[in-house]
Amino acid sequence: MDEETLQAALNTADVLCAQRGVRFTAQRRRVLELVCRAERPVGAYEILGQLHTGATAAPPTVYRALDFLLEQGFVHKLETLHAFIGCTHPEHPHASQFLICADCGRVKELESEAVAGCLRSAAQETGFHPKRPVIEVLGTCAQCTHKAKKV
Amino acid sequence: MDEETLQAALNTADVLCAQRGVRFTAQRRRVLELVCRAERPVGAYEILGQLHTGATAAPPTVYRALDFLLEQGFVHKLETLHAFIGCTHPEHPHASQFLICADCGRVKELESEAVAGCLRSAAQETGFHPKRPVIEVLGTCAQCTHKAKKV
DNA sequence: CATTTTTCGAAACATTATAACAGTTGTGCG
DNA sequence: CGCACAACTGTTATAATGTTTCGAAAAATG
Numbered sequence: 001m002d003e004e005t006l007q008a009a010l011n012t013a014d015v016l017c018a019q020r021g022v023r024f025t026a027q028r029r030r031v032l033e034l035v036c037r038a039e040r041p042v043g044a045y046e047i048l049g050q051l052h053t054g055a056t057a058a059p060p061t062v063y064r065a066l067d068f069l070l071e072q073g074f075v076h077k078l079e080t081l082h083a084f085i086g087c088t089h090p091e092h093p094h095a096s097q098f099l100i101c102a103d104c105g106r107v108k109e110l111e112s113e114a115v116a117g118c119l120r121s122a123a124q125e126t127g128f129h130p131k132r133p134v135i136e137v138l139g140t141c142a143q144c145t146h147k148a149k150k151v
Numbered sequence: 152m153d154e155e156t157l158q159a160a161l162n163t164a165d166v167l168c169a170q171r172g173v174r175f176t177a178q179r180r181r182v183l184e185l186v187c188r189a190e191r192p193v194g195a196y197e198i199l200g201q202l203h204t205g206a207t208a209a210p211p212t213v214y215r216a217l218d219f220l221l222e223q224g225f226v227h228k229l230e231t232l233h234a235f236i237g238c239t240h241p242e243h244p245h246a247s248q249f250l251i252c253a254d255c256g257r258v259k260e261l262e263s264e265a266v267a268g269c270l271r272s273a274a275q276e277t278g279f280h281p282k283r284p285v286i287e288v289l290g291t292c293a294q295c296t297h298k299a300k301k302v
Numbered sequence: 303c304a305t306t307t308t309t310c311g312a313a314a315c316a317t318t319a320t321a322a323c324a325g326t327t328g329t330g331c332g
Numbered sequence: 333c334g335c336a337c338a339a340c341t342g343t344t345a346t347a348a349t350g351t352t353t354c355g356a357a358a359a360a361t362g
Contacts, residue, residue: 023308023309023359023360025309025310027309027310043348043349044348044349044350045348045349056311056312057311058311058312058313059349059350059351060310060311060312060350060351060352061310061311061312063349063350063351064309064310079230079231079285079287080230080285082348082349082350097270097273097274099274099277099279099281101279102282108277108279110273110274110277112269112270112273114269114273115266115269115270115273118263118265118266118269118270119248119263119266119269119286119288122248122261122263122265122266123248123250123261123288123290126250126259126261126292126293127292127293127296128250128252128259128288128290128291128292128293129290129291129292129296130250130288130289130290131253131288131289131290131291132288132289132290133286133287133288133289134230134231134285134286134287134288134289135270135284135285135286136230136284136285137270137274137279137281137282137283137284137285138281138282138283138284138285139274139279139280139281139282139283140279140280140282141278141279141280142277142278142279145278145280174328174339174340176328176340176341178340178341179340194317194318195318195319196317196318207342207343208341208342209342209343209344210318210319210320211319211320211321211341211342211343212341212342212343214318214319214320215340215341219340233317233318233319303362304361304362305360305361305362306359306360306361306362307358307359307360307361308357308358308359308360309356309357309358309359310355310356310357310358311354311355311356311357312353312354312355312356313352313353313354314351314352314353315350315351315352315353316349316350316351316352317348317349317350317351318347318348318349318350319346319347319348319349320345320346320347320348321344321345321346321347322343322344322345322346323342323343323344324341324342324343324344325340325341325342325343326339326340326341326342327338327339327340327341328337328338328339328340329336329337329338329339330335330336330337330338331334331335331336331337332333332334332335332336
């Protein structure tokens with residue numbers, strides 16, 4: 001995420017938190033910034049390592065901030081990687097799908113209503129009530145596929 | 152999984168391993184049995200706890216057996232739960248979806264070609280090459296939804 | 303400004319997973 | 333058969349991820 005996008009994301013978070021009556025503290029802001037700056041998903045302890053902020057930081061510090069950001073939809077957790085990425089459209093709640101490149105490590109967030117709907121109806125056919133769908137696809141991104149062919 | 156289904160699963164595994172020229176050792180068989188016997192997904196350390204087989208067992212023992220069973224498609228790993236379940240149709244490779252009940256903990260394995268295909272095409276539209284899709288839905292199963300209404 | 307709620311700091315601990323290396327067993331082949 | 337090799341297993345240690353708990357500080361509330 002480039003500098004401009006980052007600032008926009010932080011602003012959006014600010015506004016949304018104000019609207020929702022929740023506190024966007026310095027700590028949470030800092031964690032969101034670190035997650036967004038990264039090109040790839042970052043682990044909790046990786047964030048922790050970058051949080052030398054005067055006081056020492058312990059795991060709960062990071063996990064608390066991440067929990068908050070997850071609740072607000074500002075970041076997503078990738079279950080297959082035990083890592084976090086900034087959300088590309090935090091304005092509205094949504095069911096996303098993630099394409100994870102095993103080669104370069106980058107992740108693309110899809111938001112296909114077709115996929116979400118298809119899965120929802122398949123689930124509901126069995127009487128199941130979906131709450132939180134987790135859809136992550138491991139594979140190779142366009143760029144890396146291209147590179148592989150050249151070599 | 153009831154006793155009959157379990158025996159069938161173990162037999163199937165036997166046959167498939169023979170066909171594939173891989174070894175279905177006592178260790179692996181025991182782990183598969185433990186996973187299949189469980190009503191719900193079981194963690195690696197839970198399996199470990201049930202492996203008092205004369206010699207002591209350490210984590211790598213279980214993880215190695217599980218890796219083998221995963222490769223052969225005899226069990227699945229649920230990324231959101233860090234737990235394993237027996238596969239309900241190991242005969243053919245397949246992309247499954249899992250419906251995980253947050254209430255009773257039971258898991259239903261779907262095998263909807265519609266869902267798999269839909270996701271595959273959504274991914275490929277972006278030039279992405281899917282390898283391993285992970286689809287897990289947290290929610291409430293039919294039974295538990297029903298019970299909740301009664302109370 | 304006292305009260306209540308929320309957030310944060312700190313230490314310990316719990317859970318899940320892997321690395322590294324040695325020993326053991328099974329398999330194929332001369 | 334018996335040797336050589338590969339695959340599997342045992343063992344110890346450690347890494348990586350995530351939680352519990354308790355108490356202090358800071359902020360919102362009335």
